[in-house]
Amino acid sequence: MLLYGYFRSSAAYRVRIALNLKGLPYDQTFVHLAKLEQLSDSFAAINPQKLLPVLVADDGSQLTQSLAIIEYLEETHPAPALLPKDPVGRARVRALAMAVACEIHPINNPRVLRYLTGTLGVTEEQKDAWYRHWVEDGLQAVEKLLVSSPATGRFSHGDTPTLADICLVPQVANGRRFKCDFSGCPTVMRIEAECQKLEAFAAASPPRQPDAE
Amino acid sequence: MLLYGYFRSSAAYRVRIALNLKGLPYDQTFVHLAKLEQLSDSFAAINPQKLLPVLVADDGSQLTQSLAIIEYLEETHPAPALLPKDPVGRARVRALAMAVACEIHPINNPRVLRYLTGTLGVTEEQKDAWYRHWVEDGLQAVEKLLVSSPATGRFSHGDTPTLADICLVPQVANGRRFKCDFSGCPTVMRIEAECQKLEAFAAASPPRQPDAE
Secondary structure (H helix, E strand, C coil): CEEEECCCCHHHHHHHHHHHHCCCCCEEEECCCCCCHHHCHHHHHHCCCCCCCEEECCCCCEEECHHHHHHHHHHHCCCCCCCCCCHHHHHHHHHHHHHHHCCCHHHHCHHHHHHHHCCCCCCHHHHHHHHHHHHHHHHHHHHHHHHCCCCECCCCCECCCCHHHHHHHHHHHHHHHCCCCCCCCHHHHHHHHHHHCCHHHHCCCHHHCCCCC | CEEEECCCCHHHHHHHHHHHHCCCCCEEEECCCCCCHHHCHHHHHHCCCCCCCEEECCCCCEEECHHHHHHHHHHHCCCCCCCCCCHHHHHHHHHHHHHHHCCCHHHHCHHHHHHHHCCCCCCHHHHHHHHHHHHHHHHHHHHHHHHCCCCECCCCCECCCCHHHHHHHHHHHHHHHCCCCCCCCHHHHHHHHHHHCCHHHHCCCHHHCCCCC
């Protein structure tokens, strides 16, 4: 398989973790988001959404949207499972994943930040405060979901890593870059530290990618 | 089942369509987003994310995040299917759904618009232009995904409605309210019109909800 990624893309980071957890080998090709290579005609021909990641599957299918890609990996390579077996547990894990992937990450996407500083003319300071607001507010909601449920274990759901952890760890990494205040979410941070002990997570981290700067 | 919703919440609208397509009866209770009832302590106790929808399943489980809820309905009530059978097709449908649910809708969430007009002090005109920008840009990307694939049929994927259509229709409805320009996405509009012919979609529309104003 071939992954179109970028070391700092947290959506690509999610897919790297999932591939590693499942022990699936993959090659990477890099699209430099800071240089706006995702807006090039050549990349738009691969993904009209002009977003990372894209996974080229073994049959040549070009898959987009990180959560859709990870569900595909789960269906085609079920072990180890990244979702629990029971429907209510699966719904909980997907909701935790989407509390990051739908409620935090999109609002801080580079194209949104460019609209803020470009079209709306907000200052760098206001942009950074925006970024921190959505990370801190969003992760505090995740914290409440975690502490209020007996299903939370060593990881977000039980004692093995799931799709929820796969979304959580890259979001915390992004939050660190923008110096977010994580004091409101100790359980999130405890789980993130547990994940980092696993080589599948550590090997997927931005500094360990070939295109890291 | 009991759905916490609001007639104009497009995430609740998605769940209403899915319940209707599957022929599942449900009751509704309403959380008035414009009156900020979602921020109340009583609702935050139900969903710490302070977001709609919440579905109370038959076993009493409180499920959040519309796409996680619909995947739960798909797993517990498989017919009629809202996802195709083959993994690549399922990945395509989920990616189309997320091209709306992760890339358009969150950026135009009421709390984001409140941050723009409140904290950042942008004008109503700038806020409306922001809204239209993300809808138009996002639906044009969906359009390209649709026209570039032979899998597109009467609906977004083949000739029966899927999760992709369930996300598309409420997004178009929101876009209409903000007078978006849909001229760049004729296939999106053709599919939206096909969906509206189905009572499952029509009965889920905002004007037909008991709390419609």
